[in-house]
Amino acid sequence: MSLATRCPACGTAFRVVQDQLRVSGGWVRCGMCQQVFNGLEALIAEPPESAPPQAPPRPPVAQPPAAVAAPPAIAPAPAPQPRTEPAPEPMRSVIPTGEAWEADAGWSMFGPGVGVGATGTAAGDSLSAPSLPPSDFDPVLRGVTLPPGHSGISTFGEVTAATAQRQPVTRPPKDLRVDPPPSGRRRRRKPGFVRQAEREAQWRTPAMRAVLGGTAALLGGVLLLQVAHHERDRLAAHWPASVPVLQAWCELARCRLEPIRAxxxxxxxxxxxxxxxxxxxxxxxxxxxxxxxxxxxxxxxxxxxxxxxxxxxxxxxxxxxxxxxxxxxxxxxxxxxxxxxxxxxxxxxxxxxxxxxxx
The missing domain is CATH 2.70.50.60 (abc- transporter (atp binding component) like domain)
Structure with a gap:
């Protein structure tokens, strides 16, 4: 089943296959701008296929102008006869009759001992074979090579001894160890661009953004604290209101405030x-x-x-x-x-x- 999706980056619409979306989890790559996006979220109604262009109408055949009235001495031309199309030949049936089958196969379709008389022939002739449309290709007859022991065709009731015998079952040794088939995860490995798109989408989730924002704020606070500790003397000199806070910090960090050097x-x-x-x-x-x-x-x-x-x-x-x-x-x-x-x-x-x- 064909579906249609549209690229959110360049707006190009193209067809996708439902099996392809199921295998890749909905992720596709645009063939125009190489943008990777979720095709399931951008599905659109497939535009109807445009009808094939119609052949231009044939120009009307110019009719000859009306003949000018001829003198009464000349006789009028005979009227054209209507064109008649030849009747199509009746198609012959491509299904052979029962006698043809018997002649080709060499056996009777009614079983041994049953002869085909006039009644059978009449019955065979009375059956009308379904007509088939003519074919442009000639039938090719290929010979079938039967395996040894089956050169002739037997009836359903005959079972030979060779057919009844079966091949002995060969069992594998007990110490043979067969590795299990690979798991479905390895077999259904996602394409590289799908995995990359999933990783990028994971970093853009609200939870991940909150974690990154909190980590950045924490690191920024630690950096500001380190700068304030290193420049505590300059802060105290240019911003006297920060002296009490810096003194409390120095009591915890075991440092002291000193006048700056200038x-x-x-x-x-x-x-x-x-x-x-x-x-x-x-x-x-x-x-x-x-x-x-x-x-x-x-x-x-x-x-x-x-x-x-x-x-x-x-x-x-x-x-x-x-x-x-x-x-x-x-x-x-x-x-x-x-x-x-x-x-x-x-x-x-x-x-x-x-x-x-x-x-």
Whole structure:
């Protein structure tokens, strides 16, 4: 039984076979756009077959114009005689009569001892064979080769000894092991495009979409939590409202909040180096200013001492912890005063330079 389906992608309609739909589970591939779709869901009414074009009507035969009245001396032409078709010959029966069967087969259809007389002949002649339409093909007679022992045809009542004997039954050995036939699943393996379409359809089910959506949301939340943990100091500096939440998280994760590092937002407004009453002790004072709009972590200082020719004599690092730096960092638009006493012994220090850095 032919059915018709329509491709939802390109709109092409084509015929499909019901057995094909049953084997493939309804999945078919469009021959135009190669789209795989469920043919059972796109079944349409099969359009009626168009009637064969009719032969154009024969043009009417032009009739000769009416003859002009002839002079009375000329006789009129004889009227044309109607055309007669020859009668069809009666078809002969292709079924042979009983005598023909007996002549060909060599035996009597009435059994042995029964002769066919005038009555049988009359009866055979009185039976009218059904007429068959003429055939364009000539009958081909083929000889049939009978197996040995059956060269002649016997009646139904005669049973020979050779026919009554049967061949002995050959049984397989008991230790012969026959593997079972393959299961129906292996035998009815679905085509590759059908399996691919089923896998794609499985990923588009509402349950699978819900699972994928929940997994994506969970992974997104974990990623946001990881970013917040890594950038907790920057979040606390730029978004002060998040400080309580970040502090609660740090209690669970065993971390701490610290001011962010922004060395480019710090500047040294002033710095001095003076000698004290002790000949080998120098006093260093500096004023640092935070130019950012949020707290900044206090940096370490590096002092380089030089002589009157600019040669480097010594270098000293002052950690922020030794300078009593504020734990919350330098506030926004605030200053930090640095003071420290340094022992240089007998070095002829005449100049210095100070640099800020984070360790």
């Amino acid at each position: 060395i480019d937002q710090l500047a040294i407004d002033s710095s001095t180096l003076q000698r004290t009453a002790a000949p080998d002790v120098l006093r260093f004072e500096a004023e640092l200013r935070n130019q950012a709009a949020h707290p900044v972590r206090a940096p370490d200082l590096e002092l380089s001492f030089t002589d009157n020719q600019g040669r480097l004599l010594a270098r000293r690092v002052l950690p922020a912890a030794s300078l009593d730096a504020p734990a919350a960092g330098i506030a926004a638009d605030a200053h930090w005063s640095v003071r420290a006493e340094l022992r240089v012994r007998d070095l002829p220090v005449t100049g210095f330079s100070a640099e800020l850095f984070y360790p």
